[in-house]
Amino acid sequence: MTETPQKPDQKAARVIGKPTLKTISKLSGLAIPTVSRALSDAPDISEKTKEKIREIAAEIGYVPNRAGVRLRTGKTLVISLILAPDSELMPHTAQLITSIAQTLRETPYHLNVTPYLPDDDPMKPIRQIVENRLADAVILNRTQADDPRVAYLLDKKFPFATHGRTNMSERHAYFDYDNTAFGDFAVRHLAEKGRKSIVLLAPMRNQVYATHMIQGTLDAATDIGSTLTVLDGVNSDEKIEDIRKAIALHLRLNPECDGLICGSGVAAMAAAVGAADAGRNIGVDFDIFSKEATSILRFCHPNILTIREDVSEAGKFLANAVVSALSDPDAAPKQGLQVPSEADLNFA
Amino acid sequence: MTETPQKPDQKAARVIGKPTLKTISKLSGLAIPTVSRALSDAPDISEKTKEKIREIAAEIGYVPNRAGVRLRTGKTLVISLILAPDSELMPHTAQLITSIAQTLRETPYHLNVTPYLPDDDPMKPIRQIVENRLADAVILNRTQADDPRVAYLLDKKFPFATHGRTNMSERHAYFDYDNTAFGDFAVRHLAEKGRKSIVLLAPMRNQVYATHMIQGTLDAATDIGSTLTVLDGVNSDEKIEDIRKAIALHLRLNPECDGLICGSGVAAMAAAVGAADAGRNIGVDFDIFSKEATSILRFCHPNILTIREDVSEAGKFLANAVVSALSDPDAAPKQGLQVPSEADLNFA
DNA sequence: TCTGAAATCTAAAACGTTATAGATTTTTCT
DNA sequence: AGAAAAATCTATAACGTTTTAGATTTCAGA
Numbered sequence: 026m027t028e029t030p031q032k033p034d035q036k037a038a039r040v041i042g043k044p045t046l047k048t049i050s051k052l053s054g055l056a057i058p059t060v061s062r063a064l065s066d067a068p069d070i071s072e073k074t075k076e077k078i079r080e081i082a083a084e085i086g087y088v089p090n091r092a093g094v095r096l097r098t099g100k101t102l103v104i105s106l107i108l109a110p111d112s113e114l115m116p117h118t119a120q121l122i123t124s125i126a127q128t129l130r131e132t133p134y135h136l137n138v139t140p141y142l143p144d145d146d147p148m149k150p151i152r153q154i155v156e157n158r159l160a161d162a163v164i165l166n167r168t169q170a171d172d173p174r175v176a177y178l179l180d181k182k183f184p185f186a187t188h189g190r191t192n193m194s195e196r197h198a199y200f201d202y203d204n205t206a207f208g209d210f211a212v213r214h215l216a217e218k219g220r221k222s223i224v225l226l227a228p229m230r231n232q233v234y235a236t237h238m239i240q241g242t243l244d245a246a247t248d249i250g251s252t253l254t255v256l257d258g259v260n261s262d263e264k265i266e267d268i269r270k271a272i273a274l275h276l277r278l279n280p281e282c283d284g285l286i287c288g289s290g291v292a293a294m295a296a297a298v299g300a301a302d303a304g305r306n307i308g309v310d311f312d313i314f315s316k317e318a319t320s321i322l323r324f325c326h327p328n329i330l331t332i333r334e335d336v337s338e339a340g341k342f343l344a345n346a347v348v349s350a351l352s353d354p355d356a357a358p359k360q361g362l363q364v365p366s367e368a369d370l371n372f373a
Numbered sequence: 374m375t376e377t378p379q380k381p382d383q384k385a386a387r388v389i390g391k392p393t394l395k396t397i398s399k400l401s402g403l404a405i406p407t408v409s410r411a412l413s414d415a416p417d418i419s420e421k422t423k424e425k426i427r428e429i430a431a432e433i434g435y436v437p438n439r440a441g442v443r444l445r446t447g448k449t450l451v452i453s454l455i456l457a458p459d460s461e462l463m464p465h466t467a468q469l470i471t472s473i474a475q476t477l478r479e480t481p482y483h484l485n486v487t488p489y490l491p492d493d494d495p496m497k498p499i500r501q502i503v504e505n506r507l508a509d510a511v512i513l514n515r516t517q518a519d520d521p522r523v524a525y526l527l528d529k530k531f532p533f534a535t536h537g538r539t540n541m542s543e544r545h546a547y548f549d550y551d552n553t554a555f556g557d558f559a560v561r562h563l564a565e566k567g568r569k570s571i572v573l574l575a576p577m578r579n580q581v582y583a584t585h586m587i588q589g590t591l592d593a594a595t596d597i598g599s600t601l602t603v604l605d606g607v608n609s610d611e612k613i614e615d616i617r618k619a620i621a622l623h624l625r626l627n628p629e630c631d632g633l634i635c636g637s638g639v640a641a642m643a644a645a646v647g648a649a650d651a652g653r654n655i656g657v658d659f660d661i662f663s664k665e666a667t668s669i670l671r672f673c674h675p676n677i678l679t680i681r682e683d684v685s686e687a688g689k690f691l692a693n694a695v696v697s698a699l700s701d702p703d704a705a706p707k708q709g710l711q712v713p714s715e716a717d718l719n720f721a
Numbered sequence: 722t723c724t725g726a727a728a729t730c731t732a733a734a735a736c737g738t739t740a741t742a743g744a745t746t747t748t749t750c751t
Numbered sequence: 752a753g754a755a756a757a758a759t760c761t762a763t764a765a766c767g768t769t770t771t772a773g774a775t776t777t778c779a780g781a
Binding site for chain 4: 722723724725726727728729730731732733734735736737738739740741742743744745746747748749750751
């Protein structure tokens with residue numbers, strides 16, 4: 026195919042540096058706004074022109090300049106993940122980050138990560154992002170029932186999604202693991218093994234999912250006649266050594282206790298050591314039922330009963346939720362629940 | 374203090390929306406470029422003016438608009454972390470991300486995260502970032518000896534730092550754990566326990582640190598008269614089930630083998646199970662020496678010998694390395710090595 | 722053939738920043 | 752005091768994009 030330049034502007038076509046709308050404008054002989062509108066498929070540009078411009082754009086590998094777009098439109102094309110501090114559930118966090126980023130790869134959005142420390146003000150990163158418009162939307166993890174961050178974002182009408190529900194869940198996008206169902210599942214599963222005197226090592230009480238887990242286990246216990254105690258004074262986010270001691274103590278004081286439920290793989294490991302301290306023989310006279318994100322727990326402690334939580338699904342869902350909230354701000358917030366099923370038991 | 378507006382422009386001071394240079398300009402009665410230059414401490418602005426402008430800026434909470442800066446200067450104020458796919462060392466990854474992000478919080482840079490999958494082209498994310506200038510610098514992990522990403526970045530003179538060394542290390546910033554020293558340490562430590570017939574479960578061979586670890590263990594073994602075998606056909610990045618099988622097989626075929634060295638906590642767990650499969654009693658007739666980023670391994674398997682790798686230090690170092698490379702492009706690349714010490718042994 | 726509407730394009734302006742060159746004022750020196 | 756030099760500030764332009772209003776062309780209808 027021989028290139029015979031005709032109408033297109035001769036003076037230009039300097040292919041120096043990154044191509045911009047100006048480059049396409051010169052190559053096509055059309056004005057810059059025309060090029061812009063053509064590429065955004067505006068109705069007042071003829072199909073013929075659009076086609077021509079799209080062709081040139083593809084050929085020279087035009088990619089819109091993010092700073093230009095951001096300055097003009099205010100859209101940052103950034104999603105910010107705000108990471109609450111977590112003691113030991115780091116694999117969980119890494120999976121969340123990578124799955125969100127993977128999902129965003131098919132969109133123009135970039136992911137940036139803003140962690141805060143236990144003694145930082147949780148509101149600070151959020152306020153910075155909202156006030157300085159550093160992102161188009163945020164994703165939060167480790168939500169509390171009455172989460173001030175969520176209240177603030179709702180008030181500011183800033184797009185967001187949470188990993189975990191809140192009091193205000195019906196008004197925002199979220200993805201959650203169904204910890205009520207998990208609790209129910211755990212109690213019944215232990216009962217099948219003959220364990221009906223159970224202790225629950227719950228998450229931090231201000232985390233919503235602690236409430237769910239407690240509710241689920243309590244209801245199921247009542248239903249099938251198991252006894253259930255919620256372990257006091259220690260939670261599954263605590264340091265492993267503290268968990269170990271607390272479990273050992275509890276089991277020594279309650280010899281009849283023959284089962285433990287726990288929502289975190291790491292905590293389950295600590296609990297297992299504590300149970301051994303108290304003379305329990307896991308799988309023989311005592312059973313532990315735990316959730317876990319990776320398969321390490323199940324692998325190292327084959328006699329601990331585990332059920333899989335697929336954190337990647339959460340990441341994927343949350344990413345999609347914010348992206349679609351941004352593309353259609355008036356649509357109902359996307360909400361998802363991952364329900365534990367038999368298939369996830371002791372997964373390979 | 375009573376505000377008595379005098380010289381400052383009356384017509385303006387509309388405090389609507391985010392304050393910009395224009396806002397300060399109107400409030401101060403000075404031209405926008407003057408304000409800009411004052412805030413960047415340019416020499417041709419009088420100290421008195423600078424003081425006045427800084428005061429106003431602080432008072433109204435001026436924060437430079439990133440899009441404006443980026444468009445004008447080309448600086449994105451973004452550091453991009455490119456995450457190579459890793460099978461099981463996710464806690465490692467999460468720690469790296471959060472420590473980098475924490476460190477960057479004290480700078481104007483934001484961290485964004487770009488993971489790629491095992492079957493993706495590792496060059497793609499890098500090329501995108503460099504060609505479209507999506508970041509001012511990148512940080513890479515899991516480097517190979519002859520890493521094409523590193524070669525490309527060197528060639529393009531794009532600022533970066535790596536977690537792990539390469540063939541071209543002297544020419545770029547890096548932080549690495551001293552796996553040679555680790556290997557040495559491990560062999561000697563096992564020898565002290567009387568274990569002198571040792572197998573090494575090395576990382577993937579194309580990872581530079583595999584070479585280091587092999588070198589360190591081999592040299593030390595030669596030095597003190599231990600025998601060392603590098604386990605063939607399986608590496609510490611493999612699936613845990615495969616590691617388990619390979620270790621069990623090796624130990625069955627080599628009854629004299631009484632020690633194992635391994636660079637990953639998760640792999641050590643798998644190895645422990647494999648050793649048990651082969652009838653070894655860890656801590657009694659067999660010892661495992663492993664590195665680990667968290668304390669879980671040591672906690673769950675107190676009879677596995679561990680030494681701490683502080684990944685947070687890596688993140689901190691890498692973040693500082695790229696930031697200072699950006700502020701002083703001609704300075705020698707920052708290079709750091711974390712050397713294992715007695716103090717890190719079986720840390721709490 | 723002419724009028725008005727529809728279709729299609731362009732010109733100008735703006736988002737917030739900084740570099741450059743030029744303008745103005747102040748200081749210094751003779 | 753007057754001229755040159757230094758100090759200090761301003762005007763202009765540009766980065767790449769999109770929105771708005773306006774210009775031009777095309778076409779249907781009379």
